[in-house]
Amino acid sequence: MSDDGIDIGGGKTRMEVAYGAGDGDDEAKAIVASKEAELGTIFEQSYRPWDGELGPRWARNYAIYRHHVYGLFRSTGHRHYHPMVRLTIFVILLFSLLPVLMLFLASLSGDGFMADTFSRMWGINRYNLWGQVLGYFPRNLCCWPLLTALVVGGMISDDRKNGTSAIYFSRPVTRLDYTAMKYLSVAVVLGFVIVLSYFVYYTSAIVFNNEGWAYLVDTLPMFVGGLIAGILVVITYTSIGLALSSISQSRFFAAIAFLSVIYGTKLLALLIETQFDTSILYVLSPYDCLAQIGQWLLGIDSNYNHPLAFSLVSIITINAVCIALLAARVSSLEVTRE
Amino acid sequence: MGEEWDGKFVITARNLRKMYGPHLALDDVNLEIPSGAVGILGPNGAGKSTLFKCLLGLITTTSGDGTVLGYDIRTEGDKIRARIGYMPEYDALDPGLSAIDQVRYAGELLGMNPAHATRRAHEVLEYVGLKDQRYRKIETYSTGMKQAAKLACALVHDPDVLICDEPTNGLDQRAREFMLQTLRRTVSEGNRSVLMSSHVMDDVQEVCDRIVMIHNGKIVVQRRIEDLARQIEREIEISVWGGASRMQQELESRGFAVRRLGRVLRVDRVDDSTTRNILEAAVSADVQVRQMQEYEPDLEDIFLLIMEKLGAEVRSTSDLMTAAHTGGDLDE
Numbered sequence: 001m002s003d004d005g006i007d008i009g010g011g012k013t014r015m016e017v018a019y020g021a022g023d024g025d026d027e028a029k030a031i032v033a034s035k036e037a038e039l040g041t042i043f044e045q046s047y048r049p050w051d052g053e054l055g056p057r058w059a060r061n062y063a064i065y066r067h068h069v070y071g072l073f074r075s076t077g078h079r080h081y082h083p084m085v086r087l088t089i090f091v092i093l094l095f096s097l098l099p100v101l102m103l104f105l106a107s108l109s110g111d112g113f114m115a116d117t118f119s120r121m122w123g124i125n126r127y128n129l130w131g132q133v134l135g136y137f138p139r140n141l142c143c144w145p146l147l148t149a150l151v152v153g154g155m156i157s158d159d160r161k162n163g164t165s166a167i168y169f170s171r172p173v174t175r176l177d178y179t180a181m182k183y184l185s186v187a188v189v190l191g192f193v194i195v196l197s198y199f200v201y202y203t204s205a206i207v208f209n210n211e212g213w214a215y216l217v218d219t220l221p222m223f224v225g226g227l228i229a230g231i232l233v234v235i236t237y238t239s240i241g242l243a244l245s246s247i248s249q250s251r252f253f254a255a256i257a258f259l260s261v262i263y264g265t266k267l268l269a270l271l272i273e274t275q276f277d278t279s280i281l282y283v284l285s286p287y288d289c290l291a292q293i294g295q296w297l298l299g300i301d302s303n304y305n306h307p308l309a310f311s312l313v314s315i316i317t318i319n320a321v322c323i324a325l326l327a328a329r330v331s332s333l334e335v336t337r338e
Numbered sequence: 339m340g341e342e343w344d345g346k347f348v349i350t351a352r353n354l355r356k357m358y359g360p361h362l363a364l365d366d367v368n369l370e371i372p373s374g375a376v377g378i379l380g381p382n383g384a385g386k387s388t389l390f391k392c393l394l395g396l397i398t399t400t401s402g403d404g405t406v407l408g409y410d411i412r413t414e415g416d417k418i419r420a421r422i423g424y425m426p427e428y429d430a431l432d433p434g435l436s437a438i439d440q441v442r443y444a445g446e447l448l449g450m451n452p453a454h455a456t457r458r459a460h461e462v463l464e465y466v467g468l469k470d471q472r473y474r475k476i477e478t479y480s481t482g483m484k485q486a487a488k489l490a491c492a493l494v495h496d497p498d499v500l501i502c503d504e505p506t507n508g509l510d511q512r513a514r515e516f517m518l519q520t521l522r523r524t525v526s527e528g529n530r531s532v533l534m535s536s537h538v539m540d541d542v543q544e545v546c547d548r549i550v551m552i553h554n555g556k557i558v559v560q561r562r563i564e565d566l567a568r569q570i571e572r573e574i575e576i577s578v579w580g581g582a583s584r585m586q587q588e589l590e591s592r593g594f595a596v597r598r599l600g601r602v603l604r605v606d607r608v609d610d611s612t613t614r615n616i617l618e619a620a621v622s623a624d625v626q627v628r629q630m631q632e633y634e635p636d637l638e639d640i641f642l643l644i645m646e647k648l649g650a651e652v653r654s655t656s657d658l659m660t661a662a663h664t665g666g667d668l669d670e
Contacts, residue, residue: 046523046527058449171444335391336390
């Protein structure tokens with residue numbers, strides 16, 4: 001080592017005696033301490049080296065993704081989701097697949113009034129495809145926001161609360177990888193319920209009604225429109241949810257804040273519309289912006305008076321702001337606390 | 339390892355400087371740390387954590403350069419972190435996971451495949467003394483067990499350098515001894531280097547043979563502990579049985595410099611005859627000498643002397659400790 005500038009030559013060491021040892025001039029009495037019992041041990045500690053190879057970047061990233069997604073399916077070994085959370089997500093998945101059951105019942109009823117009614121109510125058309133993803137009740141009132149709140153709660157806030165960010169960033173995991181994998185994990189879970197249920201709904205309609213290629217060609221543009229709308233829902237809800245998760249140490253805050261953003265902006269815009277007969281404030285509501293874009297993608301008349309461009313700009317802005325907030329907050333996650 | 343690494347120093351730094359806005363956190367740090375166990379000492383806010391972050395390649399340095407295992411800390415942070423095990427000061431464990439899953443996940447985050455990571459997690463948990471508790475959830479662990487689990491996470495990939503930030507924080511005597519023994523064994527048996535920061539000088543002395551001391555962002559000392567101890571004036575410490583004041587007067591009348599606290603007296607060792615002179619003084623003063631030994635300065639003495647030279651008002655290293663160091667607010 002190189003030398004230093006401090007010289008402690010000639011310094012005096014400190015002096016200290018045990019508390020209660022007296023001043024040295026008193027009549028001291030000898031105190032004999034009893035021997036402490038010794039515990040036996042059968043443990044033999046030995047250091048074992050490891051000469052394996054560490055995997056590349058994708059292996060580390062896959063570990064993060066797997067940790068968060070597998071936790072939904074396995075009770076141990078991965079991120080812990082409360083059994084009630086897992087049960088609720090499963091119920092939401094089943095509920096989102098309810099039209100499939102109705103389509104199946106319709107296919108059993110043969111031709112006639114019943115089949116016609118069932119087909120209009122649950123069959124494939126622009127309105128039903130839009131409703132499967134973007135219908136306010138029950139999808140965007142009861143299901144998707146609740147699903148998002150349950151998944152994003154704690155996704156990043158737990159790392160801040162438990163200090164587990166140190167486990168990630170003291171390893172060759174970059175903040176970009178960390179954020180991207182958390183984002184992907186949430187998006188995949190939401191996509192599994194929202195997009196997959198939409199896909200199953202569409203394909204089951206073809207299978208149950210024994211439709212052919214002509215039907216597929218006719219309805220595929222509508223399906224793709226709805227699919228894009230579904231992906232937009234997943235991306236937007238993931239961005240908002242993760243941004244909220246990154247700004248606190250509480251999984252409860254992230255969940256409640258997400259629900260508040262979705263329902264609060266919708267309620268505010270509804271009140272303004274009722275009082276002042278203008279729909280412009282719906283640009284603040286992520287759901288309504290997505291709903292209007294979805295209506296355009298599926299070729300449905302818009303429910304809103306303001307131009308579609310407002311909603312498009314709003315959704316882009318909301319996502320950009322949330323991702324910027326997420327990036328800023330992840331940058332502030334510490335490896336060492338001071 | 340870095341392509342041009344000669345293996346002489348595991349860590350080097352040259353004129354390393356880090357500024358947070360106008361605040362200078364590291365001021366022209368020059369380091370050359372060979373393999374072995376090194377204690378990083380310094381009062382709170384001295385720059386120890388900033389130095390660790392620089393060495394891990396987590397923050398960009400304002401100027402200067404440095405290497406860890408031959409890798410450049412400015413451009414090869416990911417390679418450094420792959421070869422370093424870092425044990426953070428505070429809780430860094432998921433309470434919902436069992437220790438075996440936590441350590442396995444820590445290994446997977448380094449790129450170990452799940453099967454290797456699981457096997458290795460079993461090995462290191464046994465090494466840190468958690469073999470029987472490895473399937474328990476971390477939320478049920480005591481502070482000592484959590485510290486051991488953090489050490490296991492740091493050791494899972496058998497790193498070349500282990501950085502431990504306050505490894506004995508909040509531990510009771512038995513857990514502390516085991517932790518220090520484990521770190522010593524990692525150096526002696528595993529041939530690994532350990533960088534350990536602690537406010538408990540006894541702990542550092544027990545594990546490390548060298549220290550690096552930081553004060554106000556500057557490196558003020560980097561040397562072997564025994565070299566530093568050799569610079570301090572030698573004294574003979576005696577414990578007397580009654581009449582300590584008489585003994586002090588007798589020694590001072592014979593021309594010895596004496597310091598006294600209670601019944602313990604320290605007498606400057608002048609030459610080989612000092613011991614005989616002390617015994618003669620005891621006979622004259624009619625006191626019993628119950629214990630006499632040449633006092634070996636410890637790291638606490640060295641630290642306090644250095645702090646005194648630097649003009650810092652530190653009476654003992656316990657002044658530097660917060661409640662977290664003694665386990666006071668670990669649950670908060």
